[in-house]
Amino acid sequence: MERVAIVGASMTRFGQRDAWVRELLAEAGAAALDDAGVDGDDLDHLYVSNMASGEFEGQTGVPNALAHDLAAQPAYTARIDQTSSSGGAGVYAAWQSVASGASDLTMLVGGEKMTHRTTSEATDVIASLTHPVEYKQGVTLPSFAGLTARLYLDEYDAPRESLGKVAVKNHENGVDNPHAQFRKEVDLDTVLDSPIVADPLRLYDFCPITDGSAALVFCPESVAEEYAPDGNYAVISGIGGATDTHVVHERADPTTMGGVVDSSDIAYEMAGIGPDDVDVAELHDMFTILEFLQSEDLGFFEKGEGWKAVEEGVTDRDGDLPINTSGGLKSKGHPLGASGVAQVYEIFKQVTGDAGPRQVEADTGLACNVGGFGNCVTTTILEGSQ
Amino acid sequence: MSDHESDDATGSDEQEGGNGDEPTFEAAEYADGTVTHPPHTVSPNGAERVGTVDLREREGRVVTWTTSTATPPGVREPNTLAIVEFEMGDDYDGPPVRALGQIAERGEPGGSGGAADADGGEQFDVDIGDRVEPVYADELREPGAGIREPESQDWDGFRFRPVK
Numbered sequence: 355m356e357r358v359a360i361v362g363a364s365m366t367r368f369g370q371r372d373a374w375v376r377e378l379l380a381e382a383g384a385a386a387l388d389d390a391g392v393d394g395d396d397l398d399h400l401y402v403s404n405m406a407s408g409e410f411e412g413q414t415g416v417p418n419a420l421a422h423d424l425a426a427q428p429a430y431t432a433r434i435d436q437t438s439s440s441g442g443a444g445v446y447a448a449w450q451s452v453a454s455g456a457s458d459l460t461m462l463v464g465g466e467k468m469t470h471r472t473t474s475e476a477t478d479v480i481a482s483l484t485h486p487v488e489y490k491q492g493v494t495l496p497s498f499a500g501l502t503a504r505l506y507l508d509e510y511d512a513p514r515e516s517l518g519k520v521a522v523k524n525h526e527n528g529v530d531n532p533h534a535q536f537r538k539e540v541d542l543d544t545v546l547d548s549p550i551v552a553d554p555l556r557l558y559d560f561c562p563i564t565d566g567s568a569a570l571v572f573c574p575e576s577v578a579e580e581y582a583p584d585g586n587y588a589v590i591s592g593i594g595g596a597t598d599t600h601v602v603h604e605r606a607d608p609t610t611m612g613g614v615v616d617s618s619d620i621a622y623e624m625a626g627i628g629p630d631d632v633d634v635a636e637l638h639d640m641f642t643i644l645e646f647l648q649s650e651d652l653g654f655f656e657k658g659e660g661w662k663a664v665e666e667g668v669t670d671r672d673g674d675l676p677i678n679t680s681g682g683l684k685s686k687g688h689p690l691g692a693s694g695v696a697q698v699y700e701i702f703k704q705v706t707g708d709a710g711p712r713q714v715e716a717d718t719g720l721a722c723n724v725g726g727f728g729n730c731v732t733t734t735i736l737e738g739s740q
Numbered sequence: 741m742s743d744h745e746s747d748d749a750t751g752s753d754e755q756e757g758g759n760g761d762e763p764t765f766e767a768a769e770y771a772d773g774t775v776t777h778p779p780h781t782v783s784p785n786g787a788e789r790v791g792t793v794d795l796r797e798r799e800g801r802v803v804t805w806t807t808s809t810a811t812p813p814g815v816r817e818p819n820t821l822a823i824v825e826f827e828m829g830d831d832y833d834g835p836p837v838r839a840l841g842q843i844a845e846r847g848e849p850g851g852s853g854g855a856a857d858a859d860g861g862e863q864f865d866v867d868i869g870d871r872v873e874p875v876y877a878d879e880l881r882e883p884g885a886g887i888r889e890p891e892s893q894d895w896d897g898f899r900f901r902p903v904k
Contacts, residue, residue: 478886486894490881491841492811492842492881494812501804504805551808552808553808601778
């Protein structure tokens with residue numbers, strides 16, 4: 355099996371954008387092609403990670419539209435929908451396409467246009483992934499987060515403030531990310547005094563609704579220096595995908611995300627490393643509680659101890675294991691199909707030493723992209739070539 | 741099968757409502773003895789479905805709860821939800837049987853009150869560990885107000901209220 359390199363990367367500014375999904379995808383796609391020094395018609399495969407362009411704006415068929423906009427015909431195209439983990443699933447598909455030998459040059463573009471919808475409408479589009487017995491009760495992804503946060507705080511005797519500190523940390527990181535939706539710090543009092551959304555979680559425990567796009571270019575490592583003449587690129591050393599139950603209340607332990615455990619086990623084994631070898635991580639902090647759950651289920655910390663790591667500054671940018679140097683979904687924003695791609699974009703920047711003021715010492719980085727409330731997960735491990 | 745009720749081996753696709761006069765809070769029982777709500781084609785271990793269990797008359801305990809203040813179209817606001825674990829009896833040794841449900845409103849007469857007339861009603865207070873029982877509601881959420889096709893699923897079901 356071919357080792358797969360990433361030789362080009364881009365992302366648009368995340369936030370409230372005038373552009374629609376086709377334009378957002380084309381913006382990121384064109385920039386990634388430019389970054390890799392290739393043209394659209396050099397691509398063998400072109401994937402689009404997108405959850406719901408049909409539901410959000412009535413635009414379907416986006417892979418073909420993007421191929422045309424980037425003059426990428428006759429590249430093979432496909433849309434990858436795995437809800438909020440569409441981006442991670444797209445990375446998996448792009449990796450497969452090159453590792454299998456089916457493609458010598460693949461581009462993945464993830465994107466979503468959401469902000470033209472009201473919060474209520476956007477929340478409902480996302481909640482439509484739930485089982486009928488959940489949907490009719492009016493459940494939303496934020497309410498799953500509230501249910502889980504209450505149980506976590508109760509079971510592990512964690513202070514409510516520790517969740518707020520995730521938001522404070524990630525907003526602080528987002529200040530230095532020119533692509534982030536929110537580039538401003540928030541203090542703990544602001545987080546803890548913000549309006550309740552899903553008790554005990556408040557407004558600042560949640561990521562925003564976002565427009566945006568991100569893109570990556572993949573090739574066999576054996577030819578990576580054709581596209582990265584300076585020899586500076588990243589290699590996907592491990593990748594794993596897994597699912598957990600569709601119905602959230604059927605999980606044995608509601609504070610454990612089985613898909614995170616299983617996908618990371620696969621990725622670690624492929625990479626030949628363990629959690630202690632990871633230098634930097636991008637986690638799916640759609641809600642602050644998810645950063646605790648993933649940091650534990652990835653093996654970074656013992657079960658019930660993730661909150662202590664945040665309290666002790668371990669996950670700060672200058673800590674032993676920086677988490678969400680990009681600002682995370684919390685600060686950077688969460689345009690569904692783009693988020694998993696943007697997580698890998700940040701890790702690519704970190705392991706190639708190109709993260710600017712966000713740079714940390716990192717040879718190995720990990721991205722964990724979660725769909726639903728842990729329903730589908732992709733974990734990707736990157737290593738820098740230098 | 742212990743004290744579980746059972747009927748056909750194929751089971752019904754209906755989650756609540758059943759085929760008789762009385763609505764049922766339907767869970768599935770499988771050949772390996774496990775029970776799940778909602779019913780699935782096979783058990784978590786892959787065993788075939790052999791019958792149904794009506795959870796309506798069972799009590800449960802609150803595993804966790806939240807009050808959502810930002811609800812989607814057609815949903816009461818606020819909306820207090822709980823995950824409830826049912827008491828399945830000493831003979832049951834399968835995985836926990838749980839359901840997610842709305843918390844009932846004070847004065848709700850044991851079942852009536854759809855999404856529209858329930859809107860804004862005062863909901864019971866619950867906490868982790870509290871004992872609760874199911875209460876039927878003929879409309880939990882307004883069909884057609886959200887993105888899901890109204891005919892694609894049922895909209896009645898069960899809320900939970902504290903056991904006195």
